[in-house]
Amino acid sequence: MILNVVMKDSNYDVIIERHSLECISKYLNLTRKVLILTDSGVPKEYSEMVKKASLDGYIYTIPMGEASKSFENFGLILDYMIKNTFSRTDCVVAVGGGVVGDLAGFVASTYMRGIDFYNIPTTLLSQVDSSIGGKTAIDKMGIKNVVGAFYPPKKVLIDSETLKTLDTRQIHSGLVEALKMGATSDLELFTLIENSSDLFSDIDEIIIKSLMVKKMVVETDPKEQGLRKILNFGHTVGHAIEASGKFNSLLHGECVGVGMLYFSSVEVREKLEKVLGKYQLPTKVDITSEELFKYINLDKKRSGDYLSIIYVKSLGNYEIRKILLEDIKKYL
Numbered sequence: 001m002i003l004n005v006v007m008k009d010s011n012y013d014v015i016i017e018r019h020s021l022e023c024i025s026k027y028l029n030l031t032r033k034v035l036i037l038t039d040s041g042v043p044k045e046y047s048e049m050v051k052k053a054s055l056d057g058y059i060y061t062i063p064m065g066e067a068s069k070s071f072e073n074f075g076l077i078l079d080y081m082i083k084n085t086f087s088r089t090d091c092v093v094a095v096g097g098g099v100v101g102d103l104a105g106f107v108a109s110t111y112m113r114g115i116d117f118y119n120i121p122t123t124l125l126s127q128v129d130s131s132i133g134g135k136t137a138i139d140k141m142g143i144k145n146v147v148g149a150f151y152p153p154k155k156v157l158i159d160s161e162t163l164k165t166l167d168t169r170q171i172h173s174g175l176v177e178a179l180k181m182g183a184t185s186d187l188e189l190f191t192l193i194e195n196s197s198d199l200f201s202d203i204d205e206i207i208i209k210s211l212m213v214k215k216m217v218v219e220t221d222p223k224e225q226g227l228r229k230i231l232n233f234g235h236t237v238g239h240a241i242e243a244s245g246k247f248n249s250l251l252h253g254e255c256v257g258v259g260m261l262y263f264s265s266v267e268v269r270e271k272l273e274k275v276l277g278k279y280q281l282p283t284k285v286d287i288t289s290e291e292l293f294k295y296i297n298l299d300k301k302r303s304g305d306y307l308s309i310i311y312v313k314s315l316g317n318y319e320i321r322k323i324l325l326e327d328i329k330k331y332l
Contacts, residue, residue, distance in 0.1 A: 001208060005132055005215050007152055007222050014132055014156040014215075016208055021049055021120065021159040028118050028155060030054040033090040035081060037104040039064045042096045042122055043165050050093055050120070058084055062103070066242075066252075069103050069138045071147075077107050091116035091154070097123035098130040098252070102145065105136030109151035119153040122162040124174025124203070125253055128181070128210035129231070131156050133218040143298055144239055150223060160203050171199070172279040173253030176234070178206050179275060180260065181213040183268065184230045187316030189213070194275050230318050233310040234260035237332075240295035247285055257281045262331050265313045289332035296328060 003014040015027055024030070034054040038047040041064035051057035060080055062068040092115065094104035101119050108117035121131040137148025163171060175193065182190030189209040196202045214231070221228035238259030241247055247255065257276050261269050261283065273283045296307070307328060311319045 003208075003211055003215055005152070006219055007134070010152050012153055012155055014158065014211060016158045016160075016204065016211070018159060018161050018204070020157055021046060021162065024050060024120075024157065025053040027157055028053075028093070029091070029116075030057070030093075032056065033084070033086055034058065035060060035077075035086060035090070035092045035107075036095055037062070037077065037092060037100055037107070038095040039068060039097075039100050041065075042100070043162075046120070046122060046162060047095045050095060062100070064099075066099055066139065066144070069099050069145075071138060071140065073103065074107060074138055077103075078111060081107075081111055086111065086115070088112045088115055091118060093118045093120060095120045095122060096126075097121065098126045101126055101130055102135070102137045102148070105134075105151050105153065106138055106148055109136055109149045114151065116154045117151065119156045121156070121158060123166060124163055124171050124207075125177050126174075127158050127160070127163075127207050128174065129177040129214060131158065132211060132214055133228075133231075134222065142243055142245070144242065158207060160207060163200070163203065169251070169280070172281055173251040173257075175199075175206075175279055176253035176257040176260075176276075176281065178210040179272075180231075180233050180256065181210045183260065183264075183272065183312050183315055184233050184310065184318040185213045185217075185316065190275075190315050194271075194278075226320075229308050229320055230310050232308075233263065233312065233318065234258075236296060236307070236309055237262045237292060240292045241285055241287060243295040243298070244287060244291055246287060246291075250282065250285070254282050255285075258283065258285055260312075263309055263311045265311075268312050268315055271315065289329060292332050293329055297325060 001016045033056045036047045036050045036059045047059045092108040094101045121127045134150045134152035137145035140146045234256040238256035241255040
């Protein structure tokens with residue numbers, strides 16, 4: 001299936017097809033110099049497939065983990081591209097999860113004022129969410145994605161076969177982003193996840209339904225001025241949990257799953273807890289409201305003394321509530 005994302009300044013296709021990585025040259029223009037950015041946790045065979053299909057491919061591997069989204073790695077990759085004489089007509093291909101996609105996109109957005117960028121997400125989290133929308137970023141001073149740019153990819157290639165190399169915990173963590181889409185915007189998607197008896201058989205439908213929500217949102221609000229805020233459901237508290245540094249053993253999706261519970265009605269919270277439990281995801285962490293508030297106060301989505309939160313009163317529907325920072329304490 002192909003979804004076409006129509007933005008004000010650019011349109012691009014999202015190809016969702018099993019085994020598409022095996023015939024990648026059919027979809028991407030790789031007849032040039034290609035920087036293939038991946039990380040140490042991604043099976044090498046994926047980046048090697050891209051290199052084999054490229055006229056002149058270079059694989060650059062960063063360490064796995066959020067810490068790699070740094071100014072240091074950003075600079076080292078640019079150094080590597082300059083030393084290997086990459087030009088304006090060349091491209092960057094991300095092969096990996098959200099960390100790789102964010103960093104590769106930011107590199108592409110800045111090298112020679114912008115070169116082509118392709119995204120090949122290989123985790124469920126990145127396939128259902130961060131693969132489209134054009135957000136690129138790196139972290140600074142412990143704050144996620146505080147430095148970045150909106151820079152849409154030329155094309156996105158999603159091959160759910162890559163998920164077979166992930167462990168169950170990674171799959172379930174990524175599923176939270178799809179659950180987020182369902183809870184705010186698509187009751188059918190939420191129900192599909194809630195009732196699935198064979199997740200991998202349902203996974204392509206889950207990816208497509210999630211991306212249709214994301215596509216609608218980013219087309220309507222490309223720069224996060226209004227509607228796009230719904231994608232932050234669970235992230236206000238989830239990012240605060242991550243930023244606290246107390247729960248480094250938790251994955252991003254696990255933190256977001258807990259974060260969704262804070263801004264849900266009692267009815268929705270009960271259903272969310274049941275679904276999270278089904279997929280062995282945590283429903284609480286040992287952190288005080290004072291600690292959470294400290295890190296929420298640093299949220300880059302804050303506007304002066306106000307912060308917009310996404311509240312789900314009934315499944316498939318949402319409210320954007322603009323509240324004073326001080327008033328957020330009652331939710332915590």
